[in-house]
Amino acid sequence: MRTITASDAPVFTAGGWARSRGWIEIKQTVTGRTARVIAEPEVTAVGSALLAAHALGRQPDVTTAARLL
Structure with a gap:
């Protein structure tokens, strides 16, 4: 995904793990991008x-x- 998206594009996440603040912080740290939670x-x-x-x-x-x- 990194090769086909803009470097400042956010990462979207949904589901059970999306409710874990720690998991969201890990995603942001690993990807270097803002993680946005889909609340639906x-x-x-x-x-x-x-x-x-x-x-x-x-x-x-x-x-x-x-x-x-």
Whole structure:
């Protein structure tokens, strides 16, 4: 990922470990990037819905989808 993203791009994390401040600090230290927690508890379901919409020819907007949750 480091080779295809901007050097200042944040790292996004979700799930159980994302609730651990210590784990977030480790991610930031190891990657040298800011770690941002995705608070959405059903991130997999949201991702699946966005992929399904795309497969049906829709142009889903991730920002709008996140606001609807």
